[in-house]
Amino acid sequence: MTQVTTPSGNNELLGAAVAMRKISRLERFLGPENYRIVQGLFKTPASISGFTLIFFFILIAIAAPVLAPPVNPNDPYKIPRDGFKSQPREMGAEWTKNPPEIPFWYKAVTGNDEWVHLFGTAQGQYDIYYGVIWGTRTAFKTGLIVVLSTLLLGVLVGAVSAYYGGLIDNILMRIVDVLMVLPSLMATLILAAVLTPVIGRSTLPVMISLIVFGWMGYARIIRGDILSVKERDYVLAARVIGNKDSRILFRHIIPNAVFPTLVLASLAIGDVVLSFAALSFLGIGVDVGYADWGQVLAFARNWITSLDTYWFIIVWPGIALVLYVMGFNLLGDALRDVLDPRMRGKV
């Protein structure tokens, strides 16, 4: 019984080949499939530059109070104003009224004693530099909250739908169909317009709308993955020993099917931030003067004829937004290559 049948041929070579492949702790934790995905994410120059960009923005978000000290620490997301004149002021214009505290690095870097508008001011004397720096925090905050919520909702609906099948599956998937009829921007736009009078102007109406119309994609993906996982033997074994449905679903099926969805979702932060900025740009959701890139860009809309002079209103928040989204897109591109079944075994 215990005798091991060895394949004929050169056993030494085979032994060497087997011994060469060490399994790291991370690989054992994630499993070979998921490990391959993670590995692929750290390989190409594109994904590495994506990580660099994201890391850079994380640093800015963490250091925001040091880079741009708030005038009112209780309400740091309100862009400080230097007076109320409508004419924008150029980059480096002196801060005349109520300047914020000067951070320690400022004099060493610029050699200047006075706090100036580094990126100029927008209409209504909103400081653009402040908006760009704190806008990074808004981007991470909204992106993370929306992605986590949509993911949770999508996984839950997709899992229930796939696990129970039949009528429940049919009903849930038809709801998904209906929610996907309207283009996502139009859908979030109307829901945000409906919700704003009810909950007031803040980041909430837009975030809720993005969540309500954002989970369907994940539900579809996880549903497909679970349909294949639930046929595996260990699920049958779990059922045979008398587990409850909920335990089988949450302890055995979802953990084994969720990983690709998880990675995809984490990269969707870029898209979410883009939609949020777009709605903010259209004047939906947050109040005027909230530190958000789309909001700062919207200031340019009344100065279109003189954008040649006031280029800084669009260029700085524009660069921030583009680089932020590009960081996530570069990663996403690498991921698409890894997840593509035809690429399997080539990484």
Next chain:
Amino acid sequence: MLTYIIRRLMLVPFLLFGVTILIFGMLQFLDPVERASLYVRGDPKANQIDAAITKYCLDCPIHIQYFNWLIGHVDSTTGVREGGILFGDFGWSKTGSQPVADLIARRFPNTLDLTLWAVGPVILVGIWLGVQAAVHHNGIIDQAARVFSIVGTSFPSFVFGLLMLMFFYANLGWFPPGRLTDDFNRVVGSDQFIRYTTLLTIDSLLNGRIDIFLDALRHMVMPILTLSYISWATFLRVTRSSMLETLRQEYVTTARAKGLSEHDVIHKHAKPNAMLPVVTLAGFTVVGLMGGVIITETVFDYPGIGSAAAQASAQLDVITVLGFALFNGLILIVANLVVDILYAMVDPRVRLS
């Protein structure tokens, strides 16, 4: 084929029902007084609102309200139907000071006009770029296309649009935003200018006004460029991967082996098959354009239905916004049906699966 079409058609009433429920559900966030403005024309007078609430039963159980909302209310004495979205009455737009349906009817031709002129550059150039990238796989064009498609998906249309305005309008003064120069606007509004089709570019040609035609086109250059730019990345990616896939097939090798020229192999043998997924994408793109491109129209101040919806929602005019959403939903459901059926006609694998 027939069974496929029937199966697909059966989905339509269901989707229509779903979308109306969705929008009706959003309407429930408003209180009855606000909902009364669905039916009250112009500034409400003293007891008009209360009258509308009783007449349309705006505080009744929800299924009765839904039914009333769908078919409206027929006056028993005059026989005139009031309200009822199924009969094209989407309510009164406070921000537009006119019925929502009229607002849509006035704005929609502009969107259609833009779609008409944007289809060529958006789709044909996008496909051409994708084919070039695939044929010269890993060459300079392919690498450039890859970079472009990543930049294109990260560079949002409103930033791109604002930059275009900065260069082509503020700096160079070539392409203005809006729809028409003021002088021409007056001409178009006057009686001499006959609106045959309501599409401005075609009407101006039919009226023999080349100058108006050119001016209208000049105002559409920047929106079209922006739309092209945001769609090219997607077209490029889909066409490129589909084309690469096809070029690897054995029948392409056979075509090469029997001595066909490379041009014939690519354009006569590979391309028609590679175009199948692109056809669907093209269909959905046209549908998307027709539904109004919210951001592009807003940035360039183009008076289509997208910018109207954005304005209304920025001013929290919920009735108007929901009217636009309903209209958009109807267009999308019908157009998606057409695209799906056309696609099944082109590709037998779809209808047999």
